[in-house]
Amino acid sequence: MTRSGKSPARRRYLARLAIFVTVYMASLVAAVTLIRQHHVTGAPAWALALVPGLAVVGYFWTIGMYIVEQRDEFVRMLMVRQTLIATGFALSVASVWGFLEQFALVGHVEAYWIVVVWSFGLLLGLLSNRLTHGAWGECL
Amino acid sequence: MNNRLRVLRAERGWSQQDLAARLEVSRQSVNAIETGKYDPSLPLAFRIARVFGQPIEAIFAEGEAD
Numbered sequence: 001m002t003r004s005g006k007s008p009a010r011r012r013y014l015a016r017l018a019i020f021v022t023v024y025m026a027s028l029v030a031a032v033t034l035i036r037q038h039h040v041t042g043a044p045a046w047a048l049a050l051v052p053g054l055a056v057v058g059y060f061w062t063i064g065m066y067i068v069e070q071r072d073e074f075v076r077m078l079m080v081r082q083t084l085i086a087t088g089f090a091l092s093v094a095s096v097w098g099f100l101e102q103f104a105l106v107g108h109v110e111a112y113w114i115v116v117v118w119s120f121g122l123l124l125g126l127l128s129n130r131l132t133h134g135a136w137g138e139c140l
Numbered sequence: 141m142n143n144r145l146r147v148l149r150a151e152r153g154w155s156q157q158d159l160a161a162r163l164e165v166s167r168q169s170v171n172a173i174e175t176g177k178y179d180p181s182l183p184l185a186f187r188i189a190r191v192f193g194q195p196i197e198a199i200f201a202e203g204e205a206d
Contacts, residue, residue, distance in 0.1 A: 075168070
């Protein structure tokens, strides 16, 4: 832990997160503007459309690196629990929604929304950690 | 797992933060171990034993935490 209360792993996490959030926002605005208005087509459109998704992959990589680099084993365990709960929650929602959608009982939802559901699952994981282990961890 | 962390820490007049700094872990880790919510790994248990200058078995004992 440093004097600021942030572990080196968390400081690196925040720096990486800032980069990927910036890339995500910029590429999403660019893709929506340029592709929808047909300013770019073909291969460049493909390349541009891939960037927001890859930025989200970078977000997952950032969380993975945090787990790898965190030296405090208790805080690391909390983060692993948190992400497992989020993953279980997101897969459960996707499974149930998928079958409801299959039988035309609910509308279609774009696949990337599962990341939003997963992020909500992180909050559930955070709460679970507080209830079962009495700690929030580093609150990613 | 039962442990005598709180007693040993109090005997030395250390706060949880003091002990956390000596162990190079977070204060919430020390609190979780003291309250029996988390059992440390063997390497961390050895570090705790070294900090208190006692064998592991004098600090940790089998059984459910109180």
